[in-house]
Amino acid sequence: MEKPSLFGKTLDELKQVASKLDLPKYAAKQMAEWLYKKNVVSIEEMSNLSKKTREDLATNFQMGKVAHSKEQVSVDGTKKYLFPSGQNKFIEAAYIPDEDRATLCVSSQVGCKMGCLFCMTGKQGFQSNLSAGEIVNQIFSLPEKEKLTNIVYMGMGEPFDNLQEVLKSLEILTSEWGAGMSPRRITVSTIGIVPAMEEFLEKSECHLAVSLHTPFDEERRKLMPINTVYPINKVLSEVRSWDFGKQRRLSFEYIMFKDLNDTTAHVNELARLLNGLRCRINLIRFHPIPDTPLLSSDSEKMESFKAALEVKGITTTIRRSRGEDIYAACGLLSTKELVKKEESDY
Amino acid sequence: MANSYSTAKSDLQLVPFEISRKHQLAEDVYLISVPRKSDFEAGQVVAVSLSDGQTPRLYSIASGNAGPEISILFNIKKDGFLSPQLANSKEGDRILVSAPFGNFTCRDEKxxxxxxxxxxxxxxxxxxxxxxxxxxxxxxxxxxxxxxxxxxxxxxxxxxxxxxxxxxxxxxxxxxxxxxxxxxxxxxxxxxxxxxxxxxxxxxxxxxxxxxxxxxxxxxxxxxxx
The missing domain is CATH 3.40.50.80 (Nucleotide-binding domain of ferredoxin-NADP reductase (FNR) module)
Incomplete structure (x- = not known):
């Protein structure tokens, strides 16, 4: 059986490790520093721990950091990294450098259960949840780690369907004993699993992005099966019950589909729904996936939709498409061809 | 940071029930029923948990909307935390169940x-x-x-x-x-x-x-x- 990983453990969990191995309490902080500040790749490198301690750790644990197994580079500079996750399972992370920032889009699951009509990850079904270690490994094992300014949980999977591991990963990234990142540099995206969203808002200070894609329930449930249990009004009443303050950001993701969700009626209903909510809308060009009946709105339509929303007082941005040529753009991440098909129930 | 509870949260308020019936329908597949205390539309779900603080899971209701019980159908998930415990529960055991919600409903259309x-x-x-x-x-x-x-x-x-x-x-x-x-x-x-x-x-x-x-x-x- 594989040894458990040290990497991905929170300070409390490292304290348990220290206790189990009869190490002094401060050893947990020392380990956290080696793991998350000095970013070492082996237990042997933890040089302020005694040799015996390092031997005991190595007997009981593996380090748990995993290098990427493949890298693809887009003409626009975006890079897509493939990371293994256990046997026959893989995830992708997209590194998106820009003039004034560098963002990493991380995955939280191998595959996804949510089955959104427009998403390539959904087409591979669900294989497994990532551990907190596998989530933060995408960041710590990134060759461009030192250049990173922002992290978005918008890769493969629904973060709030793997909430506990996602919360642990956020704790590692934002704690003083961990990577010490500001939560204002991290955005977690969800399709709106309400109870998990509530727990996230309570326990984390990171930004929240909600995939909305239409303000109409009947339309949304045809695009996103989740809407049959958590319709728009439930999602919005949850976010309305929180004070986002001045620093924490609430945004709504809105993929634009030609002649489907890009009409004046959509602008008006969005304005009505979001009235009084301090938020912004990110308009996203749809990147077609195989067998999809959907088309993207054109640039002109996206600009006019943005202008119409701004007239209504809603801060609106158009997200620039990045990495489409290497299938790293929004909605295109998938490792379907690499994962071993598991037995289905039919 | 939290403000007052919204309707979104109240849907998931879990109320204790006693399991009124438990049937094994196949290997690893069970039907558990509790007395029906509220109306529901066929196609709705309930959130289910076994103890306070345990993350509830959603299950579609499998029984008719005019019957005396609300039943859920489930199979034991290999790595699940709730379904193995539910499978081990007995008639008379306490179970926490939310009010029905959701809109996967169909009615009279073809x-x-x-x-x-x-x-x-x-x-x-x-x-x-x-x-x-x-x-x-x-x-x-x-x-x-x-x-x-x-x-x-x-x-x-x-x-x-x-x-x-x-x-x-x-x-x-x-x-x-x-x-x-x-x-x-x-x-x-x-x-x-x-x-x-x-x-x-x-x-x-x-x-x-x-x-x-x-x-x-x-x-x-x-x-x-x-």
Missing amino acids: ACWIASGTGIAPFASMFFSGQWKGKTLIHGGRTVDSFYFQDDIAPVMKESYIRCCSQENGLGLYQGRLTSYLKEQTYLDLSQKYYLCGSPEMVVDVRDILISKKVPFENIISEIYF
Whole structure:
């Protein structure tokens, strides 16, 4: 059986490790520093721990950091990294450098259960949840780690369907004993699993992005099966019950589909729904996936939709498409061809 | 940071019930019932937990909306935390259940219901609520004992009830996966609604097949286990 990983453990969990191995309490902080500040790749490198301690750790644990197994580079500079996750399972992370920032889009699951009509990850079904270690490994094992300014949980999977591991990963990234990142540099995206969203808002200070894609329930449930249990009004009443303050950001993701969700009626209903909510809308060009009946709105339509929303007082941005040529753009991440098909129930 | 509780939260307020009935329908598949204390629409779900503080899971109601009980159908998940405990529970045990919610509802329209495994639950609820007229039910399972409620459904829905069995043969069963059955169909009613419930893999595969056969995506409504 594989040894458990040290990497991905929170300070409390490292304290348990220290206790189990009869190490002094401060050893947990020392380990956290080696793991998350000095970013070492082996237990042997933890040089302020005694040799015996390092031997005991190595007997009981593996380090748990995993290098990427493949890298693809887009003409626009975006890079897509493939990371293994256990046997026959893989995830992708997209590194998106820009003039004034560098963002990493991380995955939280191998595959996804949510089955959104427009998403390539959904087409591979669900294989497994990532551990907190596998989530933060995408960041710590990134060759461009030192250049990173922002992290978005918008890769493969629904973060709030793997909430506990996602919360642990956020704790590692934002704690003083961990990577010490500001939560204002991290955005977690969800399709709106309400109870998990509530727990996230309570326990984390990171930004929240909600995939909305239409303000109409009947339309949304045809695009996103989740809407049959958590319709728009439930999602919005949850976010309305929180004070986002001045620093924490609430945004709504809105993929634009030609002649489907890009009409004046959509602008008006969005304005009505979001009235009084301090938020912004990110308009996203749809990147077609195989067998999809959907088309993207054109640039002109996206600009006019943005202008119409701004007239209504809603801060609106158009997200620039990045990495489409290497299938790293929004909605295109998938490792379907690499994962071993598991037995289905039919 | 938290403000007052909203309606979103109140849906998931869990109330204690005593399990009134527990049936094993197949290996690792159970039906658990509690007394019905509120109205619901066939196709809705309830959140279920066994103790305060335990993260609840959502289950489709599998019983009719006029009956004395609310029943849920589940199979034991390999790595699940709740389903193995539910499977070990007994009649009379305490269970926490939310009020019904959700809008995977169908009613009187002409429609095709497509389910895999325990995804039959919302359609069983619709069937037991008398909403089967004008419906076709296609149910996929691996083995002949996968067709839960078939003794109730088959005599009523007759040829509109299609059971697709992928790993065994049986009288009246289509031998093969439900995706194979759908691919073989030369005619699909493009105007009716298609309701899908089951694993993500089934829903995505079936949706792709229906779309490839020119069913407008607007006519496909899905509910996925998660």
